[in-house]
Amino acid sequence: MPRNVPVAVQQELRQRLQELENMKILSPMKEPTKWINSMVIVKKPNKLRICPDLKDLSKAIKRPHYPIPTIDDILPQLSKAKVFSVLDAEDGFWQVKLDELSSYLTTVWTPFGRYTWLRMMFGISSAPEEFQRRQHEITEGLQVVYVIADDILVYGCGDTEAEAIVDHDKNLF
Numbered sequence: 001m002p003r004n005v006p007v008a009v010q011q012e013l014r015q016r017l018q019e020l021e022n023m024k025i026l027s028p029m030k031e032p033t034k035w036i037n038s039m040v041i042v043k044k045p046n047k048l049r050i051c052p053d054l055k056d057l058s059k060a061i062k063r064p065h066y067p068i069p070t071i072d073d074i075l076p077q078l079s080k081a082k083v084f085s086v087l088d089a090e091d092g093f094w095q096v097k098l099d100e101l102s103s104y105l106t107t108v109w110t111p112f113g114r115y116t117w118l119r120m121m122f123g124i125s126s127a128p129e130e131f132q133r134r135q136h137e138i139t140e141g142l143q144v145v146y147v148i149a150d151d152i153l154v155y156g157c158g159d160t161e162a163e164a165i166v167d168h169d170k171n172l173f
Helices: 007-022 055-060 071-078 100-105 127-139 163-172
Strands: 024-028 036-042 047-053 081-088 108-110 114-118 143-146 151-157
Touching: 007 024, 007 036, 007 047, 055 108, 071 143, 081 163, 100 114, 127 143, 151 163
Parallel strands: none
Antiparallel strands: 024 114, 036 047, 081 151, 108 114, 143 151
16 A cells, blocks of 8 residues: 655655656556555655665565675775865666566555656665675776765875875876
């Protein structure tokens, strides 16, 4: 059964669903599916976040158990770093395309019909580990780059700040 959506939010929800459909993040689902999930709406400033409630599906998913580093894990390597840039992979999960079978498992109820996610979304238990693995693959071999969740840290070292800036810029570009 779909969760109730307050009338005051329904128009914004309809618009957000249309935006996500236009971006090819989700798609209307007309066919029967084995799984159906409730939808969770989180109101953010200037944005409505739509997430499927995948607690039941997450219990059935085989997780990759990929390690997710923390800042404490990389601090020792940063002892000589003086200049930093943090690149934020905003909505990074959406960079991961779901295959058709996985997509069908993410089908959600809405007051406007059912939708299925075409891209990885928040709320699925394996998403952070899978995203981290892919981020590490992308940055593999880059000695002065660390990935923590959706942030990519690039840094520069040197005896002076000027040397560190030159090193940082070389590493960034």
